[in-house]
Amino acid sequence: xxxxxxxQEMILQRAHSFGKETVALEQAMxxxxxxxxxxxxxxxxxxxxxxxxxxxxxADLENGIRRFAVVETLxxxxxxxxxxxxxxxxxxxxxxxxxxxVDIIIRRxxxxxxxxxxxxxxxxxxxxxxxxxxxxxxxxxxxxxxxNIARKxxxxxxGAVVIDGPCACEPAxxxxxxxxxxxxxxxxxxxxIGVLTTGDEVVAADAPVSAVQIRNSNRWxxxxxxxxxxxxxxxxxxxxxxxxxxRQRIEELLVNDVLIVCGxxxxxxADYVPGxxxxxGVRKLFHKVAMRPGKxxxxxxxxxxxxxxxxxxxxxxxxxxxxxxxxxxxxxCYGLRPEEPLGLALGAARKKRSPLDEFFPVCxxxxxxxxxxxxxxxxxxIRLGMQANALALHSAASGDLPEGASVLxxxxx
Numbered sequence: 001x002x003x004x005x006x007x008q009e010m011i012l013q014r015a016h017s018f019g020k021e022t023v024a025l026e027q028a029m030x031x032x033x034x035x036x037x038x039x040x041x042x043x044x045x046x047x048x049x050x051x052x053x054x055x056x057x058x059a060d061l062e063n064g065i066r067r068f069a070v071v072e073t074l075x076x077x078x079x080x081x082x083x084x085x086x087x088x089x090x091x092x093x094x095x096x097x098x099x100x101x102v103d104i105i106i107r108r109x110x111x112x113x114x115x116x117x118x119x120x121x122x123x124x125x126x127x128x129x130x131x132x133x134x135x136x137x138x139x140x141x142x143x144x145x146x147x148n149i150a151r152k153x154x155x156x157x158x159g160a161v162v163i164d165g166p167c168a169c170e171p172a173x174x175x176x177x178x179x180x181x182x183x184x185x186x187x188x189x190x191x192x193i194g195v196l197t198t199g200d201e202v203v204a205a206d207a208p209v210s211a212v213q214i215r216n217s218n219r220w221x222x223x224x225x226x227x228x229x230x231x232x233x234x235x236x237x238x239x240x241x242x243x244x245x246x247r248q249r250i251e252e253l254l255v256n257d258v259l260i261v262c263g264x265x266x267x268x269x270a271d272y273v274p275g276x277x278x279x280x281g282v283r284k285l286f287h288k289v290a291m292r293p294g295k296x297x298x299x300x301x302x303x304x305x306x307x308x309x310x311x312x313x314x315x316x317x318x319x320x321x322x323x324x325x326x327x328x329x330x331x332x333c334y335g336l337r338p339e340e341p342l343g344l345a346l347g348a349a350r351k352k353r354s355p356l357d358e359f360f361p362v363c364x365x366x367x368x369x370x371x372x373x374x375x376x377x378x379x380x381x382i383r384l385g386m387q388a389n390a391l392a393l394h395s396a397a398s399g400d401l402p403e404g405a406s407v408l409x410x411x412x413x
Contacts, residue, residue, distance in 0.1 A: 001288045003396075004324055004357055007299065008338075010285050011325055014301055015332035018257050019189040025177060028169045030230040031187040032334040037163035040181050042153035047098040049074075050150050054111060054118055055090040055102040058145045066120040074099070089118065098149050105148035166335030188334045192234035194253035195222050198263040198273060199313060200241045218262045218318050225322045228412075229330060246276040254280065257306060260326065263313030266296040273310050274298050282308050290396065291357040293317040293378075297325070316381065320359050323391055323410050341393070341408040347372040350394060350401045358394040361385025362409060371409055389413070 002010075020034045049055070056068055068089040072080055076095035083101030084090060092098065092105060111118045156162060162180065166188070167173060177185060197219050205215045216238065223233050234256050239249040241264065253259050264273035265287075274287060282300040289297055294317040298310035307329060311321045328338035347370040352358070362371040371392050374385040392409040394401060401407065 001290045001295075002286055003290045007286055007289045007297075007325060008328055011299065011307070011329045012332045012338065014285075014305070014307060015329055016305055017188060017335065018191045018333060020186055021189045022184050022186050025174065025183050025185060028177070028185050028187060029171075029174060031169050031185075031190075032336060033163060033167045033169060033173070033185060034188045034335075035186040036161060037177065037180060037182070039156040039158055039160045039162055041158050043156040043179075044150050044152055044154065047100075047146075047152050048150040049092045049094055049096045049098055049105055050148050051105065051107055052094050053092060053105040053107045053148060055084075055092045055098055055105050057084065057086070057102055058104045058143065060086055061104070061143050068118050070116050070118060103145050103149070104143055106143075107148065168336065190231050191257035191330065191333065192255075193226060193231060193258045193260065194235040194237070194256035195219065195233050196236075196249055196253055196259065196261045197238045198241065198246065198261065202238065202263070204238075217315055218313065221315055221318055222260060222262065222322070225319065229327055231330065241272060243272045243276055246272050247279050250276055250280045250282075254282075254302060254306060254308075258326075258330075259306065259308045261308065261310040262318060263311075265298045265310045265312055277308060277310060291320070291324075291359060292354050293359070294320040294324070295356065297321050299325070314378075316361075316376065316378075316385065320391060323412065324359070339411070341410050343406050344409055345370045346392070346401055346403060346405045346407050349403045352394060352398065352400050355396060357396045359391045360394060361388030362390050362392040363388055364390045364409060364411065371407065 023031065054068065054070070055074070060068070063086075065087055068087055070091050071082070071084055071088045073091040073093075074080060074096045075093050078096065080090065080099045083099060090099065090102060098105070106120065111120055162176065163173070169177075169185070169187070197216055201213050202216045203209055203213050205217070205220065207215075209215060219236060219238070223236070226233060235253055237249050237253060239246045246264070250259070250261070261273055261277070264271045274284070277298070277300055278284060282302055284298065284300045287298045288295055293314060294312060296312045297317075300308045300310075302308070309321065309326055311318050331338045344364065345368070350360070350373055361374040361376055363374055364371055371390065373392070374388040376383070376385045390409045390411045392407045394407065
């Protein structure tokens with residue numbers, strides 16, 4: 001029996017792209033870029049005012065000029081009607097293009113402003129009409145050329161690589177792509193995933209239920225967990241505990257890129273799933289992982305590279321295997337590095353219950369961040385640790401954990 005890290009490694013070695021496709025930018029949120037993104041022009045595309053103030057010629061400052069006539073006000077997106085001469089300036093707003101006739105911006109707070117005139121601190125002259133008192137001298141004095149100006153091309157040169165390699169399209173990336181003029185992008189194709197639930201005792205959620213039957217919650221749990229990763233379910237089916245029907249359903253669903261089977265993988269007399277999978281041509285990679293819950297998990301692959309995950313039927317076991325095995329596999333197929341677990345302090349003591357790696361639900365919260373265990377009455381508890389937002393690891397090598405002990409955790413997000 002292997003441990004969960006070995007299982008992860010075996011799965012990640014089988015990861016491969018599902019192909020690429022082009023989508024509109026509004027459909028790209030959460031998808032993984034599959035193209036190199038370059039700058040279409042220089043950024044900033046012009047010398048840009050980085051704050052509100054007055055744009056003057058640095059040479060005038062060197063020549064001792066401290067009083068300037070305001071010839072024009074420049075807003076973002078506007079152009080000047082003429083260049084400035086000695087003793088003249090522009091009033092300029094943040095984001096506006098800085099004309100070539102000026103090369104320094106003095107902050108508005110560091111001047112006295114009157115009617116069509118400004119003066120800098122230290123000027124020995126009469127007060128300006130309607131003047132405001134000058135602020136204390138700018139701590140960045142002495143002045144220097146291009147002060148408070150973002151220079152053209154200082155962020156990116158035209159043709160420069162902006163994004164190279166797989167990258168998840170989060171809001172900041174979507175905004176960047178729009179800035180660069182992309183209305184369509186090439187992304188990794190999402191996999192077609194088939195889900196097969198099993199069991200004579202399992203009925204649909206909206207069907208009448210007898211005293212010895214249970215509703216098919218795993219069908220909804222798995223679909224929701226996949227949707228959270230941005231993937232839909234291409235096909236869904238249920239099979240009774242019948243080896244012939246089970247194999248038939250498996251073969252029907254193996255047209256998909258990934259197959260997830262739920263239930264029937266343990267050692268009971270009606271646990272036909274491992275045999276049915278192998279009979280359908282799926283080669284076993286491993287069966288059983290030294291962890292709790294989720295120990296009976298079975299994993300295999302077809303000759304053409306399709307991955308099959310056969311999970312235990314208990315709901316929390318399904319969730320654990322989704323977080324530890326299926327989600328990392330999908331991330332690797334997109335070319336992303338699987339997320340690393342966080343090491344955080346445990347907010348309450350916990351007793352060791354078995355010699356295996358134990359995963360338990362926790363709520364990650366607070367500042368400093370800490371993990372509070374969430375009550376769960378075994379892996380079959382239908383509440384699924386519903387207040388939890390992460391899984392924490394109680395390592396096989398650890399005894400009882402005291403409050404404050406550092407443990408690894410895997411976010412549900």
